[in-house]
Amino acid sequence: MTSQTCTCQCGQTQFTVSGQPKLRMLCHCTICQQFNQAPFADVVVFKTAQVSVPDKSSIDFKTYKPPPNVNRGVCQHCQQPVIEFFDMPLMPKLTMVPAAMFAVQQSLPKPSAHMFYEKRLTDADDQLPKKQGFLRSQLAFFKYLWFGH
Template sequence: MTTHTGGCLCGQIRYTIEGEPAASMVCHCTHCQKQSGSAFSTIVGVPEGQVAITGEVSRYKDSGESGKSVERQFCGTCGSPLFSKVEVSPGLLWVKAGTLDDTSAFAPTAHLWTRSKQDWVDTGDVPAFETNPS
């Protein structure tokens, strides 16, 4: 079984993922842009039962552009965004790819919410969807 590790900037929160992710995506919704402070958020969807977290995460209840609930989890000390639980994908924990210790095993398979993407972002040959794929 493959193991992946990661954590926040200050090291207060660490996590271990056992097994392979269900999905790797880039979200361009306006909420992910604001939350990440960037043009998008690169996320890895993992079944919740495959993730062990040490440290206390802070939570912010949000709703995405879809209107569905999103629980954003982050480090209350350094502010690093770490995880999201999204109503439209129950049972998955969306891990912010930039918090992984090694991202070499991951590549996005889709771009979501491209109707909100920054004009200068090129999605290349990766499939792109204006909202969530059906």
């Protein structure tokens, strides 16, 4: 099992992830836009057990809109989005890490799809599947999660 260190741009927030991510996706939902201050989020999804955050004291957590209950954290010092904990009943606990947190981008899988594409601010110039609407985006998320990317 390989492990990787994730670091924010100022270096105050650091944690490690181990093993392969479950999936990577580009999410255009309005909460991701707001949280990332960007047209969409590029996030890598792990089981929470794969993620080790030794010190959460530099992270400011905020819950945007339950449900689903996603606890999103930014670095207190540089305000960069650093981690998102996804905790839903009857689901494995998941953690989403922005792709920008990884030092070695080549180690990441390609994104599986665009999610909530109907909320996009800019059109995507790629061949990835584009999932529109809450239901289709959620179904695609769980499909990639269970059956791989």
